[in-house]
Amino acid sequence: MRRLARSGVRAAQALALALGALVLAGCASGTARPKPAELPPSVDLIGVRQVWQLRAAPVGFPLQVHVQGSQVLLAGDDGSLVTLDAASGRELGRASVGAPLSAGVGNDGRVSAVVTRANEVVALEGGQVLWRRPLPTQSYTAPLVAGGRVFVLGADRSLTALDGGSGARLWHLERPAEPLVLRQAGVLLPVGNTLVAGLAGRLVGIDPDNGSVRWEAPVAAARGTNDVERLVDLVGGAYRAGTLVCARAFQAALGCVETRDGRLLWTRAANGATGIAGDGERLYGAEADGQVLAWRADTGDRAWSTERLRWRQLTGPLVLGRSVVVGDSTGLVHLLSRADGTALGRMSTDGSGIAATPVQAGNTLVVVTRAGNVFGFRPE
Template identity: 45%
Template sequence: MTVRPVRRPGAVLWAVLLASALLAACSSDKPKPTPLQPLTPSIAGKQVWSADIGDVRFQLGVPVRDGKIFVADSGGTVLALQADSGAEVWRAQAGATLSAGVGSDGRYASVVTVDNEVLVFDAGKLLWRQRVPSRVVTPPLVAGERVFVKSVDRVVHAFDVLDGRRLWTLQRPGDALTLSQAGVVAAYKNTLLVGQGARLAALDPLRGTLQWEVPMASPRGTNEVERLADLLGPALRLGDKVCARAFQSAVACADAARGALLWSRNAGGTQAVGGSEEIVVGADGADRITAWKTATGEVLWGNERLLYRQLSGMLVVGPTVVFGDVDGYVHFLSAASGEPQLRLPTDGEPVIATPVLAGTTVVVATRKGGIFAFRPN
């Protein structure tokens, strides 16, 4: 994992790879993954289709819109697929290596290259490209005929989706260090929500002005690395509630209608949380899984059977929690108890994207570029 120190205008921007002693959660010296135990399925489920794109070396988001999913590989191939069948809707080429995954509103799709170029496609046809000053690892948000892009220095850019005209840019004073991992850029009604360090900020999407912000965590540590607590995407939207993990620090939920914190619980971890109106669930740095009550943050259950298996972000589908691991297995746990219900294989490569739900289909993506769709019963 990369942490990117940023100095303000006129100074130098560079990347520092942290040693395992500084950031154990991302270390290659982690204990070996806990072996999987035999499992007798208690629910039924099956793979219904799969597709191959290409190797993915960034944090892939898989947006779902109008019955379609949108994916991209590192080489620059961008695809729209039918969520129920995997049939290809359209295919496009960015013509460059990508640094961030796809954002889409169902018609327009946007990606970002390693040269900091924002590209927008309309049904596979390239409309425009615009450069931003800093590296981008968070998938763009396409909403309201605008494209919103957040770079690793936490600067937010807004573009007109039709012609690429830059509408506004928000740059606020920030910390010297920022996290090079996909963060929070999301829509809430007529508000744009973005992560600004450990704060959830609400912006006017027309002007880029700040409406409110909520501290989701209180970072502690003896140095700037230990105090890193950027909000990790994708955020979990549950009506007026927005929940997210602050990197290696906390899990929290806010009331987006009032701009108020509902609860925050100390919980280290590096992957996004999932949830429902009843529970919020996520894994910590050692892959201990914890479920909290959505309304209060009270701990409901824990599961330590999958330690060090490099679990993905979580998805809650009705009574089931779904996520992937380093060996490409997709796990299904009871949302009520955390007990394992089902385990299904993919291609043996790490599951790198938080699973998404498209109708009755759960879609996951692997590092090798495998897209797999499952239907649990």
């Protein structure tokens, strides 16, 4: 189901607009989603086993799991943050911001940052709250903590830079508001000395010191005759290789940009709603109907596609060894061949659905479910 909200949401309007967004989302989705494709018996061409399990908090927001070396940092609906050792599954630390979350979690190895549903950025250090800062809008994207600063991408695709030590506002970049925005994470990442963000259908290069725009590259343009059809937004889960950044525009297109000068290298029509991954030669992603596709990274030409996971509401992909890993809404984790998309393996979790794109920490595959269970898998 599409998760949409009106842009320019202020604190006093948040509840009313959130309720309106739920109605709009139901209208936009149309008829009920088709039944997920039946799966054949699981193959085991890659021997993978569960090595640990940890209980955290349920996840209902667009969680972005953060990996720092061999450690994994994640957050839950209730405002709790958990740091764990990926090798053993041992809990290394736990903290709380004391409020439900809408986005998280960002970290630079010292300071962590999340956003609450009350539109407040909260920074923590050593398990203790360092500062809190109100936002003028909602955010569903994990803050980027880098260079002693915290960068926050708003749901209306405004961008705010805060001092990492005090929370003081350094600069604010605001663009013409779109009628609708997605209730999911957007694109926000550092590339050298440039901050790259997804603002509407464009990748934009920004000077992190003052917020000035260095370049813009259009990945997709608005289309259609009403607000829903004209919605164009870049979704979180971009692929970076050196100065190359590739991203997906929600149910519209896929494109790659050279960030040294903002040149759009190519763009192709694509109908997905989650992020992409890559391995230097190919990009991988799932379409809205559950097809998993691979594209050539240099041209955007399609390399292969598979329909074996149709209508299974897939997460963004992770490239892991010779496989592409995706989770689905039934709690299954699928390993597909990078070469041709054939099935290599399948693992079960708790049946509640995978809450975030799987991540790799060391030689461990880490998966978080909607129910708040965290699983560690490792090759046998």
